[in-house]
Amino acid sequence: ADVTKTAEVELRTILKQYNGFSADFSQRVVDSELNVLHEAQGRLKFKQPGLFLWEITEPEPELLVSNGETLWWFNPFIEQVSLFDASQAVAQTPFALLVSQDDETWSQFTIEKQQNHFVVSPKLLDQAQVIELKVTFKDTLLTNIAVVGRTMQVSQYAISNQVFADVDNGLFQFEIPLGTDIDDQRQLPKVVDGNVEY
Amino acid sequence: CSLMPKTNIKNIADMQTAAELSHWTARGKMMIATNNEKVSGYFYWQQKGDNFEFSLNTLIGINMFELSVNDDEAELTIDGKTYYGHTAEILVAQLTGYQLPISQLRFWVLGVQQSTKNNLKTKTKLDEKGRLKHIEVFHGDAIWQIDYQSWRSVMQFDLPKSLQLKSPNNRIKLSITDWALQG
Numbered sequence: 001a002d003v004t005k006t007a008e009v010e011l012r013t014i015l016k017q018y019n020g021f022s023a024d025f026s027q028r029v030v031d032s033e034l035n036v037l038h039e040a041q042g043r044l045k046f047k048q049p050g051l052f053l054w055e056i057t058e059p060e061p062e063l064l065v066s067n068g069e070t071l072w073w074f075n076p077f078i079e080q081v082s083l084f085d086a087s088q089a090v091a092q093t094p095f096a097l098l099v100s101q102d103d104e105t106w107s108q109f110t111i112e113k114q115q116n117h118f119v120v121s122p123k124l125l126d127q128a129q130v131i132e133l134k135v136t137f138k139d140t141l142l143t144n145i146a147v148v149g150r151t152m153q154v155s156q157y158a159i160s161n162q163v164f165a166d167v168d169n170g171l172f173q174f175e176i177p178l179g180t181d182i183d184d185q186r187q188l189p190k191v192v193d194g195n196v197e198y
Numbered sequence: 199c200s201l202m203p204k205t206n207i208k209n210i211a212d213m214q215t216a217a218e219l220s221h222w223t224a225r226g227k228m229m230i231a232t233n234n235e236k237v238s239g240y241f242y243w244q245q246k247g248d249n250f251e252f253s254l255n256t257l258i259g260i261n262m263f264e265l266s267v268n269d270d271e272a273e274l275t276i277d278g279k280t281y282y283g284h285t286a287e288i289l290v291a292q293l294t295g296y297q298l299p300i301s302q303l304r305f306w307v308l309g310v311q312q313s314t315k316n317n318l319k320t321k322t323k324l325d326e327k328g329r330l331k332h333i334e335v336f337h338g339d340a341i342w343q344i345d346y347q348s349w350r351s352v353m354q355f356d357l358p359k360s361l362q363l364k365s366p367n368n369r370i371k372l373s374i375t376d377w378a379l380q381g
Contacts, residue, residue, distance in 0.1 A: 029240075029259035037242035037255055038225060039376075059375035060227045062257050077373065078229045078238045093258060129260045147258050150278060155259025181236070 007113040008106060011120075014140045015098055019048040020166040023142070025157040027056075032152040044159075049101035050086055051172040054093065064093055065174050070186065071096070072174035080181040081174070088185070094120075094133040094147055117144070207381030216355045217310045220247045221380035224307060228254060229371040230296050237262075241372075245304055265290065265300075287338065297368050299337045306333070306344050307372065309358045329356055340365040352377045 022045045029038040042056040050068030055061075063074040071084040071092060089096035090105055097120065100106065112119045117136035122128040132148035145157040176182065207221050222245050229238040239254040239262050253264045264275040265286055272286040274293055283289035286300045305312040309330050311322055321334040325346075333344040348359040357377050363370040 027259070029255060031242075031253070035242065035244070037253060038240040038259065040240075040257075056257060060373055064257075075238055077227050077371070078231070078236045080236055095258075130258070147260070149260040151261045151264070151275075153255065153259055153261050 007118060008111040010113065011111055011118045011135070012101075012106065014137060016048060016101075017140060017164070018046045018098065018142070021046040021142075021162070021164055022167060023159045023162040025145075025159055027155060027157050029153060029155045037153065038155075044095070045167050045171060046099050047167050047169070047172065048099055050089075050096075050099055051167075051169065052095060052099045053172060054095055063174070064095070065172055066096060066099075067169070067172040072176075074174060074176075074180070078181075079179065080183055081176055082183040083186050085186045094130050095145070097133065098135070210353060210379055210381060213354070215310070216308045216357060217305075217312075219308060219355075219379060219381070221245060222308075223376075223378040223380070224374050225376040226372060226374040228373075229369075230298070231369040231371075232296065233367055243307075250304065263294070297338060297340065297365065298370070299342055299363065299365075302335075302337055302342075303363075306361070306363065307358060307374070309346065309349070309356065327356070337365075340367075350374075350377070353379060355379075 022043065024041070024043050027038070027040040027042070028036060031037055040056050041058040042054065044055070045053040050066060052064075052066050054064040056063070061076055063072070065072050066086055066089050069086050071086055071089040073082040073084070073092065075081070084092055090100060097105065097109070108124070109120050109122055116138065117134050120133040120135065121131060125131060129149060130147055131150055132146070134146040134148070135142065136144035141162055142159050144159060147155040208218060213219065224243045226241060227238065228241045229236060239256055242253045242255070244251045249268050251264070251266045254262045256262060266273050267286050270284060272283045272289045274281045274283075274289045276293060281289060281293055287298060290296055290298055290300065302312065311320070311330060311333060319336065322330060323332040325331040329349060330346050332346070335342055343364045344361060346358055346361045349356045350359040358374060360373045362372070
């Protein structure tokens, strides 16, 4: 277990530096027979703790943004936004883990270091959709993220144009456009300033 | 009756209309909406004559379901379990509750109207370029309305880029962002 501990400590120490980080990503999803199922482009922003923006720009826009309290998942294609508590964020998308400073959240995963990448796997594998999150660094610069699903489909994100610079907290908010269906999956719906609550 | 011979792949260059296409790959985004729920994901659709593979995936590449038909044997894999049946439409309806016009979808998605005997009262409207604009057809036990919003030229064909299909209790929205034609 201490092997995991040192790997976890090392990974989390690196990630602490990602406190004001922006980059572009190019995603490619491949199935176990190496068919290319999906390709997309987008940009990401990280700020510790708990703030992240994951925006797909091509071929169809979709947006995940969290201000550390609420996670908005906006899907303009179906004119719907889903809201989650930040504590549910990691279950919704593994990227939330990269900005999490919550020991309890991290304790649900085992971390292993292999050469220049860290392999993060949920301890409760049987219900997990994501069985592996692989984060690759060149020294401490994030260069690749891979998400491995239960059906051995792999989503590779090549990271580029990495910039360490402060990101305004205002960017980690989401203004729900008029007419958007609201799918609120938060436990205790609270007033979120700036957003209409019913 | 199947429009295409099962195995041999015609040379695309000799083809006049998209109706002759039998082996192609389409990728894009799909929404399936019922009266109380909207599901959406990114689809990968590989058609090979009468056989096909279709997978719907989340934005981070996690598989939602996989459907394939091989020589009249339908197979649906959901949450790690695989189910078998003879008709894809029945299998999908039983396991997901979605009534999807799968046997016709392969033609509609190409912007092709397959003239079958049983839906004589099909209504179709064409746009100024002679492409399908609206279809109203009886399929399964429901009237389906198909509306084509935009097209894209791929080789010598005009293929749909976005279309919507509506039946009394199902709505499907397709945005096809990539076509690859094999034959």
